[in-house]
Amino acid sequence: MIIKANAKINLTLDITGVRADGFHTLRSVMAPISLSDELILEKNDKLEFRCNLSQLETEDNLCIRAAKSFFNEINTDESVSITLNKKIPFPAGLGGGSADAAAVLRGLNQLYNNPLSKEKLFSLAETLGSDVPLCLLGKTALCEGRGEVLTELSGVEALPIVIAIGEARLSTPEVYKKYDSFGLAPANDTDKFLKALAIKDKDAIISSCGNAFETVTDILAPETKDLRKAMLDLGALNSHLSGSGPSVYGIFADKESAEKAAQKLIQMGYSAYNCEIIE
Ligand code: C5P
Numbered sequence: 001m002i003i004k005a006n007a008k009i010n011l012t013l014d015i016t017g018v019r020a021d022g023f024h025t026l027r028s029v030m031a032p033i034s035l036s037d038e039l040i041l042e043k044n045d046k047l048e049f050r051c052n053l054s055q056l057e058t059e060d061n062l063c064i065r066a067a068k069s070f071f072n073e074i075n076t077d078e079s080v081s082i083t084l085n086k087k088i089p090f091p092a093g094l095g096g097g098s099a100d101a102a103a104v105l106r107g108l109n110q111l112y113n114n115p116l117s118k119e120k121l122f123s124l125a126e127t128l129g130s131d132v133p134l135c136l137l138g139k140t141a142l143c144e145g146r147g148e149v150l151t152e153l154s155g156v157e158a159l160p161i162v163i164a165i166g167e168a169r170l171s172t173p174e175v176y177k178k179y180d181s182f183g184l185a186p187a188n189d190t191d192k193f194l195k196a197l198a199i200k201d202k203d204a205i206i207s208s209c210g211n212a213f214e215t216v217t218d219i220l221a222p223e224t225k226d227l228r229k230a231m232l233d234l235g236a237l238n239s240h241l242s243g244s245g246p247s248v249y250g251i252f253a254d255k256e257s258a259e260k261a262a263q264k265l266i267q268m269g270y271s272a273y274n275c276e277i278i279e
Contacts, residue, residue: 093243
């Protein structure tokens with residue numbers, strides 16, 4: 001079985017608090033995008049995992065953890081061979097690992113004729129990471145709690161997106177820690193976004209995108225700030241960090257201008273990808 005694992009972007013990301021277990025509560029509109037990894041799942045007598053990038057072939061890869069949690073749940077000796085063709089940049093804030101984990105859960109459930117209910121799959125997804133439930137849903141949603149409380153949103157169009165990433169790398173826990181040290185009041189891009197979506201105001205939807213982590217990442221990785229500016233200079237209608245970075249997305253009016261912008265960003269030395277929001 002061949003299965004796609006779509007990356008996500010955070011159209012908004014507001015941090016609303018810190019829980020007793022150290023995880024943060026957030027309100028974020030996350031959208032799956034057409035940039036994807038590809039996985040091949042084949043029934044096998046033992047769990048095998050291969051990847052086109054050997055540094056990802058480790059026991060703690062989320063693909064292996066997802067497969068183990070699935071087989072543990074259905075209580076069988078059978079297993080699977082997983083081949084991952086990694087195309088989503090990482091670590092980037094694009095949920096690449098989460099997308100792979102969600103694809104393994106979804107794919108295995110299909111391969112074994114749906115032994116697990118939707119609810120069970122979502123509860124397994126939650127144990128694997130904060131973004132795995134959204135990746136399992138595969139649709140634009142308001143994500144609350146630590147990211148696992150999902151409300152599906154309709155009306156976000158298949159907007160043309162450019163994803164770009166430079167040399168800087170960021171650690172997610174470090175970005176959260178630094179954000180806490182700033183003691184900022186929660187931003188409310190998400191409320192603005194939801195209001196704009198409710199009245200189908202496309203310009204307001206696009207202009208209300210934002211990411212609270214930019215206050216931190218502009219300092220930890222100034223390159224991400226430069227990249228947002230470059231996106232706007234190249235005609236993006238808006239541009240923000242995705243997740244805890246360091247990838248940046250630009251929203252464009254049409255495919256042609258998005259393609260030109262991606263070419264230009266590549267000439268400037270960034271990695272850049274054209275894709276679109278999955279409605
Ligand atoms: O859940 P996930 O494995 O993606 O989280 C990675 C790290 O990001 C956590 O260990 C935590 O430091 C931080 N995190 C958080 N609050 C969230 C999601 C992630 O503090 N809601």
